[in-house]
Amino acid sequence: MVVDPKDIAELEARKRASLGQVLIKAARLLNEQAMARVRELTWQDVRPAHTTLFPYIDLEGSRITDIAERMGLSKQAVGQLVTELESMDVLERVPDPTDGRAKLVRFARRDGRLILLDGLAVLAEFEEGLVKELGTKRIEALRENLGALLDVLESR
Template sequence: MDAEDYADRLEAEKARSTVQLLFKAARLLNERAIERVRAKTNRPLRIAHTSLLPHVDLEGTRLTELASRLGVTKQAAGQLVDELVEMGLLERVADPDDARAKLVRFSKRGRAGILEGLAVLAELGADIERLVGPAKMRSLHEVLTAVVHAEAARGPAVEQQRPAGGDRRRR
């Protein structure tokens, strides 16, 4: 199969895949949401930041746990946290269970920012509803809710692993 035939087949397979369309829609909507948040807040938010935010528990999360949840090194997670702290969205506080450890949690501005982000998502939802109509939007919401519940009930599909270069202790 030559490169042109492969490219045609690849595009045809992707177009037939509902899950591929879901991934693409999610990526495009995430980009649009970030664009709107940047315009409203003047914050230099990036996709990497929005990948980290859902993993921050409201009561706070240790950096090592954030790195594990993201599947990145502690240093990579730390860089994202540093950037979000600089933006005023996250803060580091003492861990009440371990005086040596710190928790990363949303700052007051960060909690407000989450609500602002959800308002942007509501705007994007309204845009989609104008495109497809209220009935299809309700159906889409019902289908996605069912998928999320079913996948969440199954548990993590991929075991969290240390990234390459992670724990190098001898066992």
């Protein structure tokens, strides 16, 4: 088999060019390690899908339907995640006083304190480790550029 050097050059250039590859690999590794740490120190069986839920839940409580719409998922999918987080005592469902059909999903408390915070503390600690190794500058740049990338991707 004769290998065309042009092929090699083209292949190599495009392998290096693949932003998506690096992105997905970094995301997977980071999340795996972070989740392992959280599982180790706090809750039972947290999975990445659970943590993606949190930003969509208001402190006062949110409806499953609303969360689902904002996340772009079916309400059944969100319902499942909520049920699981409920059994870990991270979330709770309370009836919506303004609508007999609806329920509000909100962060559960123990002694008046959000139980979620224990887990988030672990995550924050994990990230601090990364900052120490990479430097604040890089992490900040990364966060900012990722944010910009997300905006572009979401607006398509």
